Amino acid sequence: MNQKQSFSSAYGWFIQRITGILLAFFLIVHINVLHFGEKFFIDFNMVTQRLEGSFLWAIFYIIFIPVVLFHGLNGIWGLVEDYRPSQGAQKTVKVLLWILGIVGTFYGILAITPFL
Amino acid sequence: MYQKKLGIIQYYFDEWALNRNIGTFSWLLHRLTGVILTIYLFAHILVVSSGLWGPESFNSWLKVVQTPLTHFLEIFLMICIGFHLLNGLRITIADFFLATKEHKAIFWVAGAIFALFMIVTLSVFLPRVFSH
Amino acid sequence: MVEFRIFRFDPEKNKEPEFKPYQFEPFKGMTILEGLYHILENMDSSLAFRSSCREAVCGSCAMHINGVYRLACKTQIQILKSPITIRPLSHLPIIKDLVVDLNPFFDRFREIKPYLIPKENPPEKEYLQSVEDREKIDDWLDCILCGACYGSCPVCAQDPKYLGPHALLKALRFVDDSRDGATRERVAFVTQNSGIFRCHTIFNCREVCPKDLDPTKAIAKLKWKSVFKKF
Numbered sequence: 001m002n003q004k005q006s007f008s009s010a011y012g013w014f015i016q017r018i019t020g021i022l023l024a025f026f027l028i029v030h031i032n033v034l035h036f037g038e039k040f041f042i043d044f045n046m047v048t049q050r051l052e053g054s055f056l057w058a059i060f061y062i063i064f065i066p067v068v069l070f071h072g073l074n075g076i077w078g079l080v081e082d083y084r085p086s087q088g089a090q091k092t093v094k095v096l097l098w099i100l101g102i103v104g105t106f107y108g109i110l111a112i113t114p115f116l
Numbered sequence: 117m118y119q120k121k122l123g124i125i126q127y128y129f130d131e132w133a134l135n136r137n138i139g140t141f142s143w144l145l146h147r148l149t150g151v152i153l154t155i156y157l158f159a160h161i162l163v164v165s166s167g168l169w170g171p172e173s174f175n176s177w178l179k180v181v182q183t184p185l186t187h188f189l190e191i192f193l194m195i196c197i198g199f200h201l202l203n204g205l206r207i208t209i210a211d212f213f214l215a216t217k218e219h220k221a222i223f224w225v226a227g228a229i230f231a232l233f234m235i236v237t238l239s240v241f242l243p244r245v246f247s248h
Numbered sequence: 249m250v251e252f253r254i255f256r257f258d259p260e261k262n263k264e265p266e267f268k269p270y271q272f273e274p275f276k277g278m279t280i281l282e283g284l285y286h287i288l289e290n291m292d293s294s295l296a297f298r299s300s301c302r303e304a305v306c307g308s309c310a311m312h313i314n315g316v317y318r319l320a321c322k323t324q325i326q327i328l329k330s331p332i333t334i335r336p337l338s339h340l341p342i343i344k345d346l347v348v349d350l351n352p353f354f355d356r357f358r359e360i361k362p363y364l365i366p367k368e369n370p371p372e373k374e375y376l377q378s379v380e381d382r383e384k385i386d387d388w389l390d391c392i393l394c395g396a397c398y399g400s401c402p403v404c405a406q407d408p409k410y411l412g413p414h415a416l417l418k419a420l421r422f423v424d425d426s427r428d429g430a431t432r433e434r435v436a437f438v439t440q441n442s443g444i445f446r447c448h449t450i451f452n453c454r455e456v457c458p459k460d461l462d463p464t465k466a467i468a469k470l471k472w473k474s475v476f477k478k479f
Contacts, residue, residue: 009445010474017211020204027197035190036240042178044171065161072154079147082406082446083124104161111165114174117341117349118257118265122405131402134338136315139451140402207449216465219451 009081012074019071026064044115051115058116065108066101073097138223142203149196156193187244194237202226250274251331252283254295256345265342267333268292274325280332281309281320284346297346304458307394311336311346317396317456337399339408353398356412360419360437367429381426388421388466390459397453397463409442413453413463416444420466423473439474447471 033050034042051057080093120130128144163181167174206222209215215222249271257265270287278286281299288295299309302321309320312335314328325332340348364375397413398404404412411419419438422428438444444467453463 009441010439010471013445013471014475017208020208024201024205027201031194031197035194036236041182044167044174044178047167068157072150072157075150076154078448079151081441082403084407084409084442100158104158107165108161111161111168114167114170117259117343119341127402127405131405134312134315134335135400135402135452137452137455139455143402143448143450210449210451210464211468211471214465214468216451216454216462216468219464 012077016071016074016078019067019074022063022067023071026060026067029060030064048115051112053116058112061112062109065112066105069101069104069108073101138220142206142223145199146203146207149200152196153200156196184245187241191237191241191245194241195234198230198233198237202230249330250283250325252287253331253333254284254287254345255335256295257342258294258344269331276326278325279321280313280323280325280328280334283325283332284320284334295346296344305392307392307458310394310396310399310458312338312399317400319394319396319458322458337395339399339401339404340395348395350395352408353395353412353414354393356410356415357393357418360411360415360422360434361430362415362418362422364422364425364428365430365433367427375427377426384426385421385424387462388417388424390461391417392459394458396456396458400452400456402450402452403446403448407442407446410446411438411443413467416447416470417461417463417466420470423470435470435473435477438470444470444474 077094077097081090085093123130128147132140132144163177164174166177203226206219206226209222210219250273252270252272253267254270255265256262256268270291272283272286272291274283274286279302281302284295284297284299288297297309297311297320299321300306301308304319304322307319310317311320312333313320313323314332317337320334334346336342336346336348340350340352343349391414393414395414401410401413403410416438419434423431423434428434447464447467449464449468451464454461454465457463
């Protein structure tokens with residue numbers, strides 16, 4: 001019993017479940033407002049009306065975006081790990097996914113700012 | 117000795133051919149919908165970020181993504197989200213509460229919720245497809 | 249009249265496996281294993297398969313019968329629809345016909361050290377265990393190492409180093425055992441790259457287990473222990 005342990009995958013698994021439960025809440029609110037609540041054609045004014053000056057919606061998306069990106073990219077990581085890539089390939093994919101996640105989070109939050 | 121070669125995609129079809137049960141079905145669809153949703157997520161962020169270049173840019177992009185065809189594809193998006201969400205909760209319940217014995221019952225309960233969700237979705241989305 | 253469609257592969261003759269049909273008249277209550285013996289004795293003496301006890305105790309005759317991994321000795325012909333398709337266990341190299349090389353399966357099993365590791369101060373005579381502590385491991389004891397769960401688990405196909413449902417079930421059996429002294433090391437060992445977190449909760453192992461054990465539950469329990477380090 002001397003194989004390398006990876007408790008990071010333990011936390012990865014646990015956080016994947018927790019973010020999943022959070023996303024169930026976030027997605028139901030997000031989709032309910034955008035696809036079932038409003039008229040079928042969305043434009044700039046409509047989004048601005050909803051988000052402008054709303055502290056609650058800003059907080060909502062600032063939490064939502066990193067959570068959904070983590071859940072998605074961690075899921076992809078699980079899929080990649082199943083194929084047993086070499087150590088080098090694992091490192092490359094891991095770095096790539098972290099960059100995608102961090103850039104995506106900042107860019108995603110930045111994309112909300114014009115409506116606030 | 118003989119061992120079948122493992123194709124990257126073929127592998128999933130092989131497993132489905134040998135294990136036709138609820139667990140394998142959910143696992144395959146969970147993977148597929150997860151990958152689709154992650155790709156959609158990035159496309160979604162990119163489209164919304166067009167607002168950074170002013171309202172006109174945002175509106176013109178939203179015109180591109182709001183056609184009868186994309187409204188039709190949104191129904192598939194809802195199928196993906198509905199399935200992934202409900203099956204994810206099913207797996208989480210099994211993992212957290214050790215409810216492995218009840219996994220089939222939970223699957224059918226989730227299936228009923230999914231059916232209800234799809235009825236609502238179709239009643240909202242189908243008129244949109246034909247209202248352009 | 250029943251038809252068996254049996255997976256045939258002879259490494260000296262074939263390059264690719266093929267399915268051969270065999271038809272015969274079964275008697276009432278005939279099992280798949282008895283059917284295979286009937287074919288071996290009366291129709292085709294080149295057929296190879298493993299079996300021993302004929303009563304679901306030894307775990308030699310697990311195979312893929314009509315879409316499900318089961319023990320040939322425990323399955324009656326009359327409950328299945330003809331033609332009955334019989335394949336060897338998946339995810340293991342095939343030696344001949346229905347005989348697979350079980351070495352990868354048992355290598356994974358040995359890795360988790362499937363024996364009691366004593367605590368620092370072993371008792372002078374025997375280990376004593378209370379009835380309550382014994383009941384804790386009741387659910388994990390009956391494994392006969394037939395390989396049905398290993399064949400049904402899609403993760404085992406992709407990752408030959410994956411410990412597999414059988415080994416992880418046995419790991420939990422020792423983790424839950426009050427007499428075992430290596431609990432911490434065991435949980436740390438299964439928390440490796442090819443360990444418990446490769447399990448995607450597909451439930452195949454618990455569906456096919458001929459002894460009605462629940463490796464999925466065992467793995468879920470190990471996941472909890474691994475995350476919160478509660479032993």
